[in-house]
Amino acid sequence: MPTLFVANNRTEHMVGDLAVLTDEQRRLAGYTAQRMLSYVGEGDVLVVPHPPNDSFARYLTELMDVDLGKIRMMAPPPGRFGVDVLSADRFEDFRFDRALAAAIQETGATRLFPIIFDAVMVRLARRHGLAADTPGFGFVGQGGSDLLNSKSVFRALAGGTGCPIPEGRVTANAAATEEWLWELLSSGRCAIVKQDQHVGGYGNEILSPYDGVTPIGAAEVITVPDREALHDLVCRRWPWYSGDGRRRVVVEHYVPDCTPVYVEMSITDDDVELFGHGEMLTKPIFNGLVIPAQSAAHPGWPGYLEAAEKLCQAIRGMGYRGLISIDGIVTPAGEVLLNEVNGRVGGSTHVTRIAQHLVGPAFLRERVVMQRHFWPVPSFDQALAALRASGLAFDRETRTGVVITSDDVTGGTVEYCLIAENVEHATELEDRIGKLSVS
Known part of the structure; x- marks a missing residue:
């Protein structure tokens, strides 16, 4: 189904508020959006913040056995925050919306798959006739996504279903906090104070x-050190904790x-x-993944899976x-x-999809996958050439090696x-990457 x-x-x-993100955080969002190239198939339409490097796009889609020429990739004009984030104003451009409508009609696309369903995506689905075939639209179409990306709502749902959670409270004002x-x-x-909606640990603050x-x-x-210091801290940080009083705090x-x-579950x-x-x-915030969880051998792991289900x-x-x-x-x-x-689509989803495709459905039992950000290289092309020359690039026969998943051109x-x-093999590969000369 397109x-x-x-x-x-x-x-x-x-x-x-996208305005609170630094330029670096917005740039990170822009180039890691390229991960979605691993989700699309031939005949699909993909909207990205900005087009990726053509050689990277061909590399990743070829690994996924997809012809890049049969994907309709589009980017709206820059918005209030530039080209790195798909802010709401970018979807309001009339010419882009008309071009998107034509692409949907030409490909026969009937459903919408965003990273996250927000009000902008709900309007987009309705405007282009994608609501009926989009799974779960009855829920997200009424703002349901607000519930499932809220840390305060999570505590209510987890508490109500008897899931084990850290001791804590949901607060609505500075005094209660x-x-x-x-x-x-x-x-x-x-203690850890959490903004109700943020990602990657950037909305959290630890107090000791x-x-x-x-x-x-x-x-x-x-x-x-004392109550007076805490009072001063909360007074000073409350606007950041609460989004200027608009949101609850955990x-x-x-x-x-x-x-x-x-x-990660599929519902x-x-x-x-x-x-x-x-x-x-973490170093100290989210900096990569190891899949499968090495804690799966922990005695409490089956209970964790049971509670999650x-x-x-x-x-x-x-x-x-x-997902x-x-x-x-x-x-x-x-x-x-x-x-x-x-x-929503998480920071691990693309890695799982890539591993499922390249290794097979049993990859959780057969392989260890490690994801890392921020490998400094002169360019994607030079990095790929160095990986291939050193024998580190992914090999379909051994079903091992390195896959580049996004390219930060700037x-x-x-x-x-x-x-x-x-x-042990993953540690060896990462050590070899660290010593690799890329020029």
């Missing part, structure tokens, strides 16, 4: 009553030295099925259809806790995933 794919990698719906934070900090525990805590899932740890007990994990009319799982590499069955009953990621943590004490849900980096036989 599909309209939209690589809306960062939207107001995901991060609140300060009160709960002090309850944690005064008892010698750390003592020094020496390593941040995982946030950029830094702020030491708070405050949780932060357990140091946890292992971040995730499980259909028929059932909930496991799509993939892994561990998130239970949560997804409830979400399925609400009417959501599509959904449930994040969690493995604590030093051995607990496996759920701590977030994202009803920043001089690429994102890659490496497919290995086991953890």
